[in-house]
Amino acid sequence: MTTPTMGRRERKNARTRQALSEAAAQLFLAKGYDQVSVKEIADAVDVSVPTVFKHVPDGKEALMFDDGVERHASLLAAVHDRPPGQSVMGALREFMSGRGPFVEDPAPELRARTELIMNTPALRDYSRKLWIRCEADLAAAIAAELGRPADDVTARAAARYVLEIPEFAGSRPDPRAALTAVFDLLEHGLPPSVLAAEDDSPSASG
Known part of the structure; x- marks a missing residue:
């Protein structure tokens, strides 16, 4: 399948969008998101x-992100193209571990962008919005892989929980550890409580 060639107008629009994104990122990182106006970004380009x-x-917050197409396609590919023997949740865990706050030893530029996003409410909210837009299609992909109806409630719940992970776990002091903990929960459920284990022990029963 060949990729359609962009016309002159599309190429110009893409260049302008890229220039705006780069200018916005530089200004946000230098001055802080709330201190930068849309006019300042426009003037820079x-x-x-x-x-x-x-x-x-959607506003200036959208300039820190792409249009979400790559995110959506990569998320579904993680489910459909996973290696034989790998579970759906295992594939999604691997996918998420390579995104934003979960990248191990990120380059300085990525680290700075990620910290800006996670420490700026407007940017965090927009990032979450982009993830949640993928919910219906991810749920359908999970349901298909499990052989369940497209509207299966457990597949929808699994998709919702996974897509909340970047915002929820990404803000923790150790995002990778939080990512691991949440996926362990999704894959294996809650561990037995210490009190329950003590109640079931021989000494507890007398």
Whole structure:
């Protein structure tokens, strides 16, 4: 299958969007998200404010992210193209471990961007929005892999829980450890409580 070639207008739009994203990232990192206006970003690229909103109708927070297409495609590919013998949750665990706050030993630029996103409520909220947009399709992919109906409630719940992980675990002091803990829970359930184990012990029963 061949990839459609972009026309001149599409190429120009893509270049403008990229320039806006790069300018916004530089300004946000240098001054802080809340201290940067849309006009300042527009001026940095020599375009008008309406042009900025033409490319990012959701507002300046969207400039720190792509349009979500890569995220969506990669997420579904993690489920459908996983190696033989790997569970769906195992594949999603592996996928998430390579994203944002869960990357092990990230490059300085990625670390700075990730910290900016996780420490800025507007950016964290937008990132979560992009993940949640994938919920219906991820649920359908999980259901298909498990041989269940597309509207299966357990598949939908699993998709929702997985897609909440970046926002929930990514803000913890040790994001990778939190990622591991949450996926252990999703794959194996809650461990027996210490009190329950003590109650079932021979000494507890007399």
